[in-house]
Amino acid sequence: MRAIKIILRILAGLFAVIIIAIVALMLTFTASELNVARIDVGDLPPASPPAGMSISALPTGSIESKAALAFRGGAWNDIRQFSMTALLVRHPKGNLLIDTGFGKNVDDHVRSLPALLQKTTTYTKDTPVAAQLAGGGMTPGDLAGVILTHAHWDHVSGLDDLGNVPVMVDAAEKGFIDAKTQNTELLNSFNNINYKQYEFEGGPYLGFPSSHDVWGDGSVVIVPAPGHTPGSVVVFVNLPSGTRYAALGDMVWQMEGIELPAEKPWLLRRLIGEDDDQVHKDIAIMRSISKKYPQIHLLPAHDPSAFRMIPVFPQSAN
């Protein structure tokens, strides 16, 4: 009798601990405004994009998720399609792709993910980048390079179809790739990737500490924005019309991350291994940029609404 009482007490204690843990975890998904400083981002950097430069979107599919999993305070019944959209920047000095979305082997790629991620990934396939380019009369050989915002699987899946096109990464992301953790397993499974490492030899840019001006005319400028991964970047694309874009990668997953602002839920940040302080700094800068320069359109990689104003390849805007 006494033994039964003790067992019941232990079970009640365990039950209470589990309930407290679940409540604590759910609280990490609730709204919590991120307190970020207003940054002086300086003057609008000059750009002299050539007349022949343009931008196009190449949608390759999407992953179904929920706002609650995208940013703190998002609703659980607010279904969000996470876009997997590559950008093509055509430029007389060389055409560049920014990220690659889903490739033709995406089913295999998803099967290679950790079990939990595999089970929680519901995705829809569109046309892979290589096939879209072919449909518009272009081949991978027409690309001068692919700029990766970072090396996660959903940004590199399409690289599998692009042969030995140079893959442009900064030193920190190359180190992250070479560390061969689970985070970069897919990229490391591709044979003979032709990495082209670049340096941030240029000065400060819109609040970021340094920059890399790809063609030397201010039209495509990469800045370090670490945090989501050690070598994550933002790519600024400045068009002849004066329209400017900032491809944010996964600094935030949906626009609310900048607008509210709000960080990703704690559980997701820990699973990814993000550096919270760095991401907060990036968000502070991007938020200050968008307040001061509304002509710069922010493109969180997985927010389809942000890409709507960019024509789909072979259409383009300049």
Ligand SMILES: [Zn+2]
């Ligand atoms: Zn990512």
